[in-house]
Amino acid sequence: MAPVSAPVCCNQLSTVASYVAPMAQTVLITGANRGLGLAFAKVYAQRGDKVIATVRDVHAAPAELRGMARVLPLEVTDEASIGRLAA
Numbered sequence: 478m479a480p481v482s483a484p485v486c487c488n489q490l491s492t493v494a495s496y497v498a499p500m501a502q503t504v505l506i507t508g509a510n511r512g513l514g515l516a517f518a519k520v521y522a523q524r525g526d527k528v529i530a531t532v533r534d535v536h537a538a539p540a541e542l543r544g545m546a547r548v549l550p551l552e553v554t555d556e557a558s559i560g561r562l563a564a
């Protein structure tokens with residue numbers, strides 16, 4: 478299999494994003510500090526959506542994420558944490 482270059486990867490994420498939220502204005506992304514969460518935060522922010530990015534440790538949020546999203550704390554296994562986010 479041919480190696481996947483970064484631009485192809487980003488195009489694939491953009492395609493996935495358009496299926497998941499084709500006309501989104503506000504997108505909530507969990508686990509946005511790194512990996513797929515951070516990648517999707519970039520995709521949605523670049524297409525003009527308002528991105529709410531949740532992370533377990535707001536102090537560990539990368540500067541690039543802070544620059545493109547509203548960063549809020551969330552531990553998805555903790556109901557109290559979910560309640561605080563929803564409040």
Ligand SMILES: NC(=O)c1ccc[n+]([C@@H]2O[C@H](COP(=O)([O-])OP(=O)(O)OC[C@H]3O[C@@H](n4cnc5c(N)ncnc54)[C@H](OP(=O)(O)O)[C@@H]3O)[C@@H](O)[C@H]2O)c1
Pocket residue numbers: 507508509510511512513514532533534551552553554
């Ligand atoms: N990468 C791939 O190509 C791929 C393909 C198919 C499926 N997946 C699946 O997609 C998921 C994400 O993959 P990834 O590569 O982005 O993983 P990753 O780089 O390990 O990142 C996972 C993210 O989830 C957050 N997280 C983990 N446990 C959490 C919890 N209890 N509450 C809130 N946030 C939590 C982490 O937060 P912290 O930064 O605080 O640790 C991190 O930001 C995984 O389940 C993976 O198996 C990945």
